[in-house]
Amino acid sequence: MAKIGVFICHCGENVGAKVDCTKLAAAMGEHPGVAVSVEYKYFCSDPGQESVKRAIRENNLTGVVVAACSPRMHEATFRKACAEAGLNPYLCEIANIREQCSWVHTDNDKATEKAMDITRSMVEKVKRNNKLQPIEVPVTRRALVIGGGIAGIQAALDIANAGQEVVLVEREQSLGGHMAQLSETFPTLDCSQCIMTPRMVEAAQHPKIRLLTYAEIESVDGYIGNFSVRVRMKSRYVDVNKCTGCGDCITKCPAKKISSEFDCGLGKRTAIYTPFAQSVPNIPVIDKENCIYFKNGKCKICAKTCQCDAINFDMPDTFVDLEIGAIVVATGFQVQNNTMYGEYGYGKYPDVINGLQFERLASASGPTAGKIQRPSDGAEPQTVVFIQCAGSRDPSKGVRYCSKICCMYTAKHAMLYAHKVHSGKTHIFYMDIRAAGKGYDEFSRRAIEEDEAAYVRGRVSKVWQENGKLMVRGVDTLLGRPVEIAADMVVLATAIIAQPDAKEFAKTIGIGYDEYGFYNEAHLKLRPVESSTAGVFLAGACQSPKDIPDSVAQASATASKVLALFSKDMLEREPVVATNNEATCAGCWGCVLACPYNAIEQKDIVDRSGRVIKRVASVNPGLCQGCGTCVTFCRSNSLDLAGFTEKQIFAEVMGL
Amino acid sequence: MSIEEQYRTRAKELLSGGAVKMVIGYGKGTTANRRRPLFISSPDEVERLVLDDVCITNLSGYLVSEGLLSDEKRVAVFLRPEGIRAINILAAESQLDADQIVIFGFDVNGNEVQALKGIHVEEFADVIGSIKEAAPEAAEEELFEKIEKMSPQERFSFWQEEFAKCIKCYACRQACPMCYCRRCIVDSNQPQWVNTSSHTLGNFEWNIVRAFHLSGRCVECGNCDRACPVNIPLRLINHRMAEEVLGAFDHFSGMSKTQEPVLASFKKDDSETFIL
Ligand SMILES: Cc1cc2nc3c(=O)[nH]c(=O)nc-3n(C[C@H](O)[C@H](O)[C@H](O)COP(=O)(O)OP(=O)(O)OC[C@H]3O[C@@H](n4cnc5c(N)ncnc54)[C@H](O)[C@@H]3O)c2cc1C
Ligand code: SF4
Ligand code: SF4
Ligand code: SF4
Ligand code: SF4
Numbered sequence: 011m012a013k014i015g016v017f018i019c020h021c022g023e024n025v026g027a028k029v030d031c032t033k034l035a036a037a038m039g040e041h042p043g044v045a046v047s048v049e050y051k052y053f054c055s056d057p058g059q060e061s062v063k064r065a066i067r068e069n070n071l072t073g074v075v076v077a078a079c080s081p082r083m084h085e086a087t088f089r090k091a092c093a094e095a096g097l098n099p100y101l102c103e104i105a106n107i108r109e110q111c112s113w114v115h116t117d118n119d120k121a122t123e124k125a126m127d128i129t130r131s132m133v134e135k136v137k138r139n140n141k142l143q144p145i146e147v148p149v150t151r152r153a154l155v156i157g158g159g160i161a162g163i164q165a166a167l168d169i170a171n172a173g174q175e176v177v178l179v180e181r182e183q184s185l186g187g188h189m190a191q192l193s194e195t196f197p198t199l200d201c202s203q204c205i206m207t208p209r210m211v212e213a214a215q216h217p218k219i220r221l222l223t224y225a226e227i228e229s230v231d232g233y234i235g236n237f238s239v240r241v242r243m244k245s246r247y248v249d250v251n252k253c254t255g256c257g258d259c260i261t262k263c264p265a266k267k268i269s270s271e272f273d274c275g276l277g278k279r280t281a282i283y284t285p286f287a288q289s290v291p292n293i294p295v296i297d298k299e300n301c302i303y304f305k306n307g308k309c310k311i312c313a314k315t316c317q318c319d320a321i322n323f324d325m326p327d328t329f330v331d332l333e334i335g336a337i338v339v340a341t342g343f344q345v346q347n348n349t350m351y352g353e354y355g356y357g358k359y360p361d362v363i364n365g366l367q368f369e370r371l372a373s374a375s376g377p378t379a380g381k382i383q384r385p386s387d388g389a390e391p392q393t394v395v396f397i398q399c400a401g402s403r404d405p406s407k408g409v410r411y412c413s414k415i416c417c418m419y420t421a422k423h424a425m426l427y428a429h430k431v432h433s434g435k436t437h438i439f440y441m442d443i444r445a446a447g448k449g450y451d452e453f454s455r456r457a458i459e460e461d462e463a464a465y466v467r468g469r470v471s472k473v474w475q476e477n478g479k480l481m482v483r484g485v486d487t488l489l490g491r492p493v494e495i496a497a498d499m500v501v502l503a504t505a506i507i508a509q510p511d512a513k514e515f516a517k518t519i520g521i522g523y524d525e526y527g528f529y530n531e532a533h534l535k536l537r538p539v540e541s542s543t544a545g546v547f548l549a550g551a552c553q554s555p556k557d558i559p560d561s562v563a564q565a566s567a568t569a570s571k572v573l574a575l576f577s578k579d580m581l582e583r584e585p586v587v588a589t590n591n592e593a594t595c596a597g598c599w600g601c602v603l604a605c606p607y608n609a610i611e612q613k614d615i616v617d618r619s620g621r622v623i624k625r626v627a628s629v630n631p632g633l634c635q636g637c638g639t640c641v642t643f644c645r646s647n648s649l650d651l652a653g654f655t656e657k658q659i660f661a662e663v664m665g666l
Numbered sequence: 667m668s669i670e671e672q673y674r675t676r677a678k679e680l681l682s683g684g685a686v687k688m689v690i691g692y693g694k695g696t697t698a699n700r701r702r703p704l705f706i707s708s709p710d711e712v713e714r715l716v717l718d719d720v721c722i723t724n725l726s727g728y729l730v731s732e733g734l735l736s737d738e739k740r741v742a743v744f745l746r747p748e749g750i751r752a753i754n755i756l757a758a759e760s761q762l763d764a765d766q767i768v769i770f771g772f773d774v775n776g777n778e779v780q781a782l783k784g785i786h787v788e789e790f791a792d793v794i795g796s797i798k799e800a801a802p803e804a805a806e807e808e809l810f811e812k813i814e815k816m817s818p819q820e821r822f823s824f825w826q827e828e829f830a831k832c833i834k835c836y837a838c839r840q841a842c843p844m845c846y847c848r849r850c851i852v853d854s855n856q857p858q859w860v861n862t863s864s865h866t867l868g869n870f871e872w873n874i875v876r877a878f879h880l881s882g883r884c885v886e887c888g889n890c891d892r893a894c895p896v897n898i899p900l901r902l903i904n905h906r907m908a909e910e911v912l913g914a915f916d917h918f919s920g921m922s923k924t925q926e927p928v929l930a931s932f933k934k935d936d937s938e939t940f941i942l
Contacts, residue, residue: 593848593849594847594848594849594854595848596761596846596847596848597760597761598759598760598761598927599759599760600759600927600929600930601930603926603927603930603931604929604930604931604932606932625760643929643930645847645851645879646847646848646849646850646851646854647849647851647854647859648849656856656857656859657856657857660857660859661857
């Protein structure tokens with residue numbers, strides 16, 4: 011006989027204000043099989059949990075239903091309490107009468123009625139629940155960090171410094187990401203390269219870090235603690251084991267007029283190249299698209315120059331297979347292409363540039379060696395207009411969200427410009443100045459007060475060329491009048507967007523993303539660095555636009571998550587796994603294909619003489635994640651999911 | 667020589683040489699316009715084979731009869747293009763080995779029977795490809811157009827009335843080559859998801875479940891429709907589902923013997939328009 015305990019939680023006012031808990035408790039008390047039905051203000055509190063435990067012991071309960079908040083909040087709490095009272099934790103279920111009831115309804119009577127339905131349906135399920143034992147799986151103590159920007163490097167270093175193995179995969183030729191492109195950084199104006207390069211070198215030389223550059227993730231299988239990852243090593247056409255990084259090939263390469271991606275089109279590079287002088291590793295790659303040999307079959311000057319015989323035009327892509335326990339995704343961001351603002355003339359007028367291009371102009375290692383020169387004729391601009399939110403907070407043409415860093419870097423640009431061109435004049439069009447952060451408001455005040463940046467509150471409507479000047483027309487909304495400025499250069503604080511392949515890549519690793527392609531955290535407030543996939547963590551700007559301090563902090567947070575995971579020998583996994591009824595399975599293999607975790611194999615059933623009499627599907631409980639996809643697919647209804655069996659779900663539905 | 671005679675000769679050759687152990691074809695039925703399946707294993711019986719414009723039943727389902735193919739010997743079968751597509755699906759779903767099947771392909775145009783060239787299922791790829799292209803016209807039918815024009819409520823009551831007639835005889839399932847499960851979901855009673863009694867709700871459950879199980883798989887052979895003793899226009903639901911999967915996933919059932927089932931496969935560029 012079932013003896014179910016029903017524990018109805020007021021959740022303070024959250025449930026109590028809408029649902030008549032006394033009435034609910036009374037109604038559940040009447041329901042067949044319910045031995046105890048009580049209400050309390052906060053069952054998740056210590057005394058609350060104690061009372062549940064006491065009730066289990068005193069009444070020999072065979073199952074527990076806690077009618078409260080979402081199981082995402084406290085299922086673990088109550089299951090643990092049940093286990094402490096000697097009841098198998100899987101005999102405890104949560105009836106969600108908060109998110110699914112009190113929070114979404116206004117009418118008290120109807121909400122109470124619905125709460126009764128939800129709770130009753132859970133009681134019916136629990137009556138049919140089975141005792142389940144957790145599954146133990148070993149943990150591979152090796153982390154994979156994807157993306158070698160500051161976030162990825164920080165995460166890799168923190169994990170490696172704690173003594174665990176890391177594989178750091180970067181798809182470009184060098185570590186560094188966007189930070190390597192920056193000149194000086196807010197809010198302290200320290201030189202980006204100077205603080206970045208030592209980190210890059212440290213990561214590359216760390217005995218616990220295996221660095222794979224010019225490498226892409228091909229596939230990710232498995233689950234927390236036990237991922238198998240395949241990495242494609244794109245052919246550099248330069249043998250990393252032979253090349254000494256002398257750079258002779260680069261000097262001799264005759265294809266010199268290629269627009270440099272690293273310099274955002276403001277500088278030139280050769281076909282065999284390293285993106286920047288401090289590249290880590292300092293080993294060039296051949297850009298197949300632009301290499302004269304690959305185009306015409308003649309040249310090979312680099313190969314002739316190379317003293318180490320490191321160049322190999324027939325080098326194929328190769329693959330590296332890795333066993334991984336945890337993954338940190340740190341794939342960063344891109345800046346939006348501003349050509350959608352026809353009225354700003356980006357892409358049309360060479361002297362309308364974006365913020366990242368300005369960083370290259372201001373950078374000592376950039377194409378102008380740090381001199382501010384406008385791209386069209388190399389002249390020093392005397393008047394510069396900065397346009398903030400050129401793409402951000404603009405649902406019609408750009409993106410709806412705030413890119414978070416542009417207010418700060420525009421203030422920084424104004425300062426850098428003032429420090430380099432003493433006679434120069436800056437105007438900054440802005441919507442609001444968002445300078446929240448340690449030292450941030452002081453920083454932007456400094457731009458205004460010490461470096462005389464003229465902030466104009468308002469939008470720019472048009473930029474056009476006239477008499478060798480860029481005419482900027484906008485409106486000063488504080489003074490309520492139109493303004494027109496004749497500028498020598500215009501800098502757009504373009505929006506930070508997700509990597510163009512972010513959604514695609516999310517599917518490769520199996521994590522969620524928002525409408526813009528930024529990766530979704532498991533809980534914005536309480537689990538901000540975990541993805542919704544166990545064992546996969548998020549660091550840096552791939553999760554949302556971020557500056558360096560935030561990226562680094564988040565990266566260290568992921569490292570602590572990874573290390574916590576690696577501190578155990580065995581992981582306990584939920585025993586929510588699928589099983590197959592071999593008698594009824596039709597062997598169509600639909601489930602084998604449908605399973606996103608490759609957890610289903612084909613199994614031969616043989617007779618005594620070893621002859622195959624039937625082929626059926628068989629679930630590997632070590633791989634199964636309990637998603638239930640196979641169950642819904644199977645036409646013959648042969649698959650069932652422990653903890654959510656068809657019988658249990660059916661009872662739940664019929665209980666409504 | 668008529669196609670009927672050609673195929674009889676070929677059947678004789680195959681059976682006497684031992685190349686196939688059985689030929690599944692059509693024989694005379696009880697009335698002039700009826701053909702019934704014929705299973706022959708001796709060369710002397712080939713004269714009983716009939717091939718004319720009323721040979722419409724899709725015979726592919728007989729191939730998956732328990733034990734028929736387990737000795738790995740070949741079996742020949744008369745098939746129209748829909749039947750050939752069915753072979754592809756059965757092969758793709760591991761129910762048979764396509765190499766074991768020798769096809770006597772034919773099609774009926776007006777009341778003329780045409781032979782289709784080829785022996786193995788791969789050789790009919792062009793024929794199947796051209797049906798895919800022509801698919802929209804294939805089901806042009808007044809009733810279908812009429813249902814399409816209905817409002818959702820009207821359509822619902824239309825089907826409600828039709829399904830109310832269902833007597834749960836499961837003839838549709840027995841006639842369908844795709845319904846090969848050893849235990850159909852309606853026969854599963856722990857729990858009993860689909861109500862067995864033939865009241866409107868139970869009937870709805872059954873017919874909708876079947877339509878779902880056939881989506882991306884039904885080859886529109888019409889076996890179910892013809893088998894239904896109460897004349898529910900089952901072909902129309904199946905055709906509608908076929909149009910859906912074609913539109914959403916460019917999936918045309920039975921294109922090849924390695925085609926992945928549409929509801930189990932996932933492509934990165936699948937449209938997500940239907941995900942809310
Ligand atoms: C114009 C501008 C000025 C800025 N100025 C400042 C400043 O002054 N101060 C400050 O604090 N912040 C500044 N920032 C912000 C700063 O650049 C970012 O906070 C920081 O770069 C984020 O680091 P990240 O590692 O998350 O991303 P990224 O720097 O974008 O690095 C991501 C890395 O991942 C790699 N990658 C991407 N996809 C894959 C893949 N699929 N597989 C393998 N590798 C992959 C990329 O190649 C890249 O190397 C500025 C940004 C801009 C645009
Ligand atoms: S989907 Fe069902 S019938 Fe098909 S192989 Fe899997 S378990 Fe068997
Ligand atoms: S529940 Fe089924 S589909 Fe999901 S992981 Fe397990 S075996 Fe695969
Ligand atoms: S559902 Fe009907 S039309 Fe479709 S394959 Fe089965 S029997 Fe043929
Ligand atoms: S053949 Fe017709 S009556 Fe029989 S179960 Fe199918 S739909 Fe119902």
